[in-house]
Each structure stands twice: as structure tokens, then as C-alpha cells.
Amino acid sequence: MAKTIAVILSGCGRGDGSEIHESVLTLLAIARMGARAACLAPDIMQRQVLNHLTDQVDINEQRNVLVESARIARGEIQNIRDADFSQLDAAIYPGGFGAALNLSDFATKAADCEIQSDVLAFAKHMANAHKPQGFICIAPVMISKIYGAGVLHTIGNDNNTARAINSMGGIHQDCAVDEMILDTKHKVVSSPAYMLAKSITEVEAGITKLVRAVIEMI
């Protein structure tokens, strides 16, 4: 049986959803390693819709996280609330501002953030089952709210975000763009991707290592 990795999406676009390159390269790395991806997203409205051409929020537009995530998943996606845990061996959370806007409210609350209830229930269930989870780019800001204090992780080297992570009880460690940070005790992996990357090949390098580490811990 192929190992199955849940990929948790937060919309479709770096500024209001899942970072598209990070998400696709996660799916690619999973497939290359002979595992299966199962995309999931919460069925909630996006906190905002960003015009990615002008970088302005479109205040007249409303989009649904699950519906937009389905673009990346080519329609093969489920409401995270309906996840069948018996079929899932691990989970990976790509970045994009959607992780801080839709999966959590880190974008506005920083260290006081909360994780969206369906996503939190899912992630805690995976953590409690000791199934490995990987967090990419800005998504690692959710780790302390899932696992509690004391988990080693990274968002690259951004001082403000690292400080917020440490004040939530996390242990932030700087990390190069093409590397990942592994907390073996908690089975948590993180990699900076577009928090640092200047090219799509840099993103691919870090994500490939993250996916390999996740799969090896299953």
C-alpha cells in the first residue's frame, strides 16, 4: 500500500491562499517518492481576496477556501472536517499567506493567533496519533498551537516571525532556503521555501527534503 500524505490547502494564490508553487512542488515530491497525496481544505470563506496583479485587496470579492483550493487539487479535494484518518499516514501544510489568513489568524494576531477550528482538530488528531507533519514557509507559525511548547522549527530567518514563534513557546532555529529543520521527537518538519527563496528551484530543493523527511518518519 502506498503511503498517503494529506496536503492541507488554504486557497489558491500566495497573497490570500496557498502558495501555488509550494503546493504543486509538494504534490510532485510526494508522487516522485511513490506516495499518494490527499488534498484537504476547510470549507470556509477566505479572509480576503487579493488581486495578485496589483497587490491590492479586492473588497468586493468573496471566495471559498475549499473551492479555490480545488484549483490546485484539480478537483480532487475534500473538506478537512471529513478527513478519513484511517487512510492518512502524514500531513503537509504548504505556505502562502492563506496559512496565516485562513488556516489561522496569525496575519493579524501574531503570537495571539488561533487556528481555524476544523484545521486545529485535524492537526491535533494527527499529532496525537504521532503521525509526521510538515510545515512550509509561513505555515510553521501554527506548530506551537497544535503541539504546545517545545517544538523545534523554522520559518527561515525573519526576526519578527521568529520572535513570535519563540513567544508562543516554539524553539525557532534559522534555516537555509534549501534545507529543513527536523524535530524527531514530535515528528515535525519545517522548511522556509518562499520565506527566503529567490527562485522556484530553491523552493523545490527545500520541499523535496521536507517531503522525504516526512515520508521516512511514517
Next chain:
Amino acid sequence: MAKTIAVILSGCGRGDGSEIHESVLTLLAIARMGARAACLAPDIMQRQVLNHLTDQVDINEQRNVLVESARIARGEIQNIRDADFSQLDAAIYPGGFGAALNLSDFATKAADCEIQSDVLAFAKHMANAHKPQGFICIAPVMISKIYGAGVLHTIGNDNNTARAINSMGGIHQDCAVDEMILDTKHKVVSSPAYMLAKSITEVEAGITKLVRAVIEMI
């Protein structure tokens, strides 16, 4: 100087724009080969907006091709009308239904299709300058309208689409998912990608060969 490849996008999503995996894997292959991608799209409204979760057209929604394409391009995209040809060595057209809905009207007109005027002007300019162009998935249906009759190309092995290509004067040749068809005289490359692919790794294999062929012909 790095070679620069224009990547022509048609929105963001397989059902009403650019196929996201094909687009990202095109950008990845270009970067891996040491070339530079320059994303372009027409500044027009999408012919439709598809809910990719339900597969139903949302008749109340309107989206702009350039604005949605900017999601894949991470904001780094230009109106195709403003393309600086002096900077462009080649062009690649990823698939997705947007190629048949927005870049052309093949989805409704088949062999009687026309290409959107800005896209046609761009593509003809590249063809006349004898710069190589690559067409992925359903995008090859535009080739005969750009080059005229007699160009060898593929959309995989779909009979109806192959027949439409032949009736436009094209020479359709069946092609495996992980291969590409090369017309060296016209410097035109095509590959089936999700016209045939059952996995993202199959898409990557064909697109990588297509991108390599395009770059080698510069």
C-alpha cells in the same frame, strides 16, 4: 545572458484557465535549465468561471485572465500586448481549458476557432521571427491558426481533437504522455501532459522534454 522564455498563461485553474501543475512545472523546468521565465497573459475577461470543487460553471462570477494568471506568476506578469520581443527568445503555452476558452475559442468553435487578437499577434510575431514555441496539453490546437497548414504536432491521442487539428491543416501525430513531438522546420514543440497524464510525474516528464527542446532550438 540567460535565455528568456515567455510563458503564456490563460487564468489559474484547469477548467477555466491555465492548468496549474503544467504551468508550475514549466516554470520549474525553465529555471532548472538556467533560463528565465517571463509570464504574459491577455488582459481580457475569462469566458467562464468554473467551480473546481463541483465542476459547475458559476454564472454569477467574472474574473480577468491577467489578474488570475498573476496568481501562478506570483505577481510577476505583464499584459501580452506589452511584450518586449527584444527580450524574448522563445515562448511556451501551458494547457488547461483556458487555452481553448480564453486564448482561443476552440472549446466552442473547434476547427473554426480563432485566437484572441493580442495572443495571435504575439504568437505570429514569435513565429515570424523564427523563435521556438512550445505548446502543452490542449494548447496545440492553436498552432495551425498561428503558422498555417503543415505543422507537425500532438495533443496525445484524442480522436476528436486530432481530427479537428487535421481539418485545420495541421499534421497530428499521436504521442505518449512522457514524450513530445518536434517540428524542427517551424521550431514548434508539443506534448500531451494532462490530455493523457494520470499523475503529476508523467506531466513533469513530458514538459521537461518540451522545455529542453525549446531551449535547445534558441
